[in-house]
Amino acid sequence: xxKKNSTPLHRPYDQILPWLVPLLLLALWQTxxxxxxxxxxxxxxxxxxxxxxxxxxxxxxxxxxxxxxxQRAGAGFLIGGxxxxxxxxxxxxxxVFERLLDTSVQMIRNVPHLALIPLVILWFGIxxxxxxxxxxxxxFFPVYLNSFHGIRSVDPALVEMGRAYGLGNRSLFRHxxxxxxxxxxxxxxxxxxxxxxxxxxxxETIAASDGIGYMAMNAREFLQTDVVVLAxxxxxxxxxxxxxxxxxxxxxxxxxNTAYA
Amino acid sequence: MNTxxxxxxxxxxxxPHRNAKGVGIRIDSVGRTYGERTxxxxxxxxxxxxxxxxxxxxxxxxxxxxxxxxxxxxNPDAGDIRLDGRPHADEREALRIMFQDARLLPWKSVVxxxxxxxxxxxxxxxxxxxxxxxxxxxxxxxxxxPTRLSGGQRQRVALARALVHKPRLLLLDEPLGALxxxxxIEMHALIERLWREEGFTALLVTHDVSEAxxxxxxxxxxxxxxxxxxxxxxxxxxxxRGGARFAALEEQVLRRVLQHPPAMGRSAAAPFGRWRWAA
Ligand SMILES: Nc1ncnc2c1ncn2[C@@H]1O[C@H](COP(=O)(O)OP(=O)(O)OP(=O)(O)O)[C@@H](O)[C@H]1O
Ligand SMILES: [Mg+2]
Numbered sequence: 001x002x003k004k005n006s007t008p009l010h011r012p013y014d015q016i017l018p019w020l021v022p023l024l025l026l027a028l029w030q031t032x033x034x035x036x037x038x039x040x041x042x043x044x045x046x047x048x049x050x051x052x053x054x055x056x057x058x059x060x061x062x063x064x065x066x067x068x069x070x071q072r073a074g075a076g077f078l079i080g081g082x083x084x085x086x087x088x089x090x091x092x093x094x095x096v097f098e099r100l101l102d103t104s105v106q107m108i109r110n111v112p113h114l115a116l117i118p119l120v121i122l123w124f125g126i127x128x129x130x131x132x133x134x135x136x137x138x139x140f141f142p143v144y145l146n147s148f149h150g151i152r153s154v155d156p157a158l159v160e161m162g163r164a165y166g167l168g169n170r171s172l173f174r175h176x177x178x179x180x181x182x183x184x185x186x187x188x189x190x191x192x193x194x195x196x197x198x199x200x201x202x203x204e205t206i207a208a209s210d211g212i213g214y215m216a217m218n219a220r221e222f223l224q225t226d227v228v229v230l231a232x233x234x235x236x237x238x239x240x241x242x243x244x245x246x247x248x249x250x251x252x253x254x255x256x257n258t259a260y261a
Numbered sequence: 262m263n264t265x266x267x268x269x270x271x272x273x274x275x276x277p278h279r280n281a282k283g284v285g286i287r288i289d290s291v292g293r294t295y296g297e298r299t300x301x302x303x304x305x306x307x308x309x310x311x312x313x314x315x316x317x318x319x320x321x322x323x324x325x326x327x328x329x330x331x332x333x334x335x336n337p338d339a340g341d342i343r344l345d346g347r348p349h350a351d352e353r354e355a356l357r358i359m360f361q362d363a364r365l366l367p368w369k370s371v372v373x374x375x376x377x378x379x380x381x382x383x384x385x386x387x388x389x390x391x392x393x394x395x396x397x398x399x400x401x402x403x404x405x406x407p408t409r410l411s412g413g414q415r416q417r418v419a420l421a422r423a424l425v426h427k428p429r430l431l432l433l434d435e436p437l438g439a440l441x442x443x444x445x446i447e448m449h450a451l452i453e454r455l456w457r458e459e460g461f462t463a464l465l466v467t468h469d470v471s472e473a474x475x476x477x478x479x480x481x482x483x484x485x486x487x488x489x490x491x492x493x494x495x496x497x498x499x500x501x502r503g504g505a506r507f508a509a510l511e512e513q514v515l516r517r518v519l520q521h522p523p524a525m526g527r528s529a530a531a532p533f534g535r536w537r538w539a540a
Contacts, residue, residue, distance in 0.1 A: 161364040164332055165378040165422070166354060175377065179368040256368040256406045 044226035049233065052226040061215075066234070068210040069200060072128070073238075076135025077196050084140040084192075085185065088147025093177070098148075105144060113137040114202055126207035131200070138199035139192040146188025150181030183257060186250050193242040201235060212238075283311035283462035284344045284355055284430040286331070291340030292486075293326050300326050302486040304340070308479075310429075313456055313463045315473030317518060318483035324466040327483065328434050331464065332358040344430065357428035361435045363415035365407040365422075372403035375422045393425040394418070397451060413444040417451070424455060431456075433465040437472070449475055453498065470515050474507060475500050480514055490517055 026046055032038040033045035040048065056062035087105070091098040113134060124130030154177050162176040204213020212231050219227035254260040286308040293301040300323040308314055316324050329335045330342060333349055333356075344352040365374045375390035394400045397417040399410075407415060416436055423431060433452075437445045453476055456463050467473050473480045474494055482490035492514055500507055 157360070157362065157364055158366060160334060161360065162377070164334060164358050165426075167378055171378070175369070176366065179366070182368075254368075256408070258408055 041223065041225055044229055048226040049229050052224070052230050056215075056227070056230070065210055065212050065215045068208075068214075069204065069212045070238070072131050072135060072204075072211065073196050073200050073242075076132045076200070077139050077192065079132065080136030080139030081143045081189065081192055083136070084143030084188070085147050088144045088185075088188075089151060089178075089181075092148045092151025092181070093173070102148075105141075109141050109145075113141075114199065117202070117206060121207055126209065130207060131203040134203045135196055135199045138195040142191035142195060143185070143188045146184045146191070147181065150184025150188075151177060153184065154180035183250075183254055186246065186253065189249070190243065190246045193246055194239070197235060197239045197242070282429055282460035283309075284352065285310040285346070286430070286462065286464075287343045287346070288331075289341040289343070291330065291337045291342060293323070293330060293335070294338050299486055301330075301337075301483075302339075304483075304487055306481070306488060308462060308464070310345075311460050311462055312479065313477045314465070314479045314481060315477035316464065316466045316481045316483060317468070317470055317473050317514070319518070320468070322483045323486060324483055325434055328358065328432050328464065328466055331430075332356060332432050334358070352430075354426070355428060356430040356432060357423040357426050358432040358434065359416075359419050359423045359436045361438050363407075363412075363419040365415055365418055367406065367408055369407075370404050371399065371407055371410070371418055374407060374418060375425050377422060379425065390421070390425055393421040396424065396455065397421045413440050413448070416440065416448065420448075420452070420455075424459070427459070428461055430462045430464070433463065435466050435468065438468065445469075445472065450499070452476065457498075470518065471502060471507075471511050474511050474514065475502060482514070482518060490514070 029038070029043065030046050033040060033043065033048070044052075053062065087101065091102050091105075116137070117134070120130045120134055124133065158176055158180065159172065162172045167175060200211075201213050204211040205217050208214040212234050216228050216231035219225075219231070251260050286306065288304055288306040291301060291304045292299070304327065316327065318324050326335070330337050331349075333353055342349050344355065365371075366377065369377070372387060372390045372394060375393055376386040379386040379389060391400055391403055394403055397420055399414060399417055399421070402410065402414065407418065410418065416439075419436070437448050440448065449472065452463075452465075465473070465476060470480075474496075477494055480490070480492045480494060481488050482492075484490075492510075494510060496504075496506060496510070
């Protein structure tokens with residue numbers, strides 16, 4: 001948060017208020033668990049989750065899983081997002097490519113990519129490629145669709161102006177088309193980040209030998225509810241971090257847009 | 262066909278500002294048809310280098326179409342347009358069009374908007390753009406986003422952006438349509454001064470007959486797809502709007518414009534709806 005954005009929230013009272021309900025629930029949960037009202041098999045005490053996190057961190061195992069998951073997410077995102085962006089820009093810019101490819105892409109889009117899991121396991125086993133493939137596929141569509149739409153909805157009046165002011169195809173793309181499509185592309189990126197984690201969770205719980213999803217499934221077999229809850233919390237935190245990064249990117253790249261300023 | 266009105270008495274001698282910097286225009290029986298609707302048919306027009314021509318006419322009569330043809334944004338279905346005797350594709354760099362809406366790129370700062378399309382290196386382009394901004398009195402807003410400017414300021418930036426290329430033909434499509442009366446008069450003075458200094462040929466489309474008479478050497482009326490009136494304005498600059506001869510001329514032209522009933526079936530649709538940047 002920049003200082004500019006937090007104008008009305010300077011009193012501590014205002015800042016605490018939104019956290020009151022979550023903190024209260026947490027406290028209730030803690031007392032409920034430690035007094036035995038809630039079975040620890042259903043929901044471990046928050047303190048127990050923290051403790052599990054601490055011991056896993058101390059042994060270094062936590063970071064191994066975290067690193068494995070982050071790596072997968074990042075690589076899958078780069079591959080799927082890169083292809084989606086390239087194809088979206090291509091199809092948005094050239095009618096030939098749109099005619100050639102868009103129908104096919106739209107057809108594949110109608111298959112929920114998680115439905116491919118059995119097939120993916122057949123193809124790749126539980127190797128790394130299968131998970132990358134799924135994540136990339138999940139990321140591809142939101143990025144593709146929004147890049148394509150972004151290009152197509154660039155104000156034609158601005159494009160005409162660019163042409164009339166002597167811009168060639170290349171500078172037109174750089175100065176008019178791409179910046180005009182950027183807000184839409186970044187919306188695609190944010191959607192894609194959501195899909196990225198979701199796909200990864202499913203893929204890791206089904207077929208993996210490391211990563212947070214694997215950690216959770218493993219813990220389930222040993223009835224370590226605290227580790228399971230820890231994994232869920234970690235996913236939430238990672239999702240939040242990714243979203244914050246996307247927002248930061250939006251604020252940086254779309255400074256000109258009053259909606260983000 | 263051109264119904265010349267009787268010239269105003271004791272006409273001022275033609276001003277000596279015309280020079281080689283402007284582009285001469287020759288339009289030869291140009292026609293433009295959209296589907297069933299013939300917008301322009303057999304338009305003939307000669308504009309001398311450095312002349313200031315205003316184009317008036319009822320809404321939908323084809324003023325913008327004529328300007329778009331001249332700018333090369335569309336091609337005529339019939340006839341021929343030559344700039345300095347050359348086909349128009351050779352002269353694209355010599356002309357700049359200023360649209361009714363400013364069409365600034367919201368993602369570029371004011372100065373970078375003005376520098377759009379300048380070939381020089383970053384530093385040199387910026388310096389040139391700043392100079393042009395200074396001309397229109399907005400040098401102090403150079404590094405702001407265009408969205409922070411008022412409508413009149415945006416139009417001034419658009420004017421600077423057109424002028425930075427040192428055009429030899431400046432096409433203005435109702436650039437002042439959305440501005441209040443005071444700002445318009447300020448912009449008139451600005452355009453007139455720049456035209457005088459730079460010596461370009463200017464074509465100004467306007468709804469406003471008094472604006473046309475205040476600025477132009479000639480006022481053209483488009484009606485029924487052709488040029489129905491070609492009126493010289495031989496008044497000394499700067500022109501006093503209150504003056505008797507000004508008022509008489511305005512009255513004359515206005516009465517001529519109103520002689521015919523409005524054209525039927527005007528569609529307000531933007532003409533570039535089907536347009537695609539690369540196909
Ligand atoms: N791309 C297009 N497709 C179909 N018809 C068009 C197109 N462009 C313009 N027209 C039609 O041509 C006619 C003249 O349009 P033009 O924009 O030249 O009018 P104008 O004189 O500039 O009017 P105004 O003063 O209201 O701007 C109108 O009837 C309009 O509907
Ligand atoms: Mg018009």
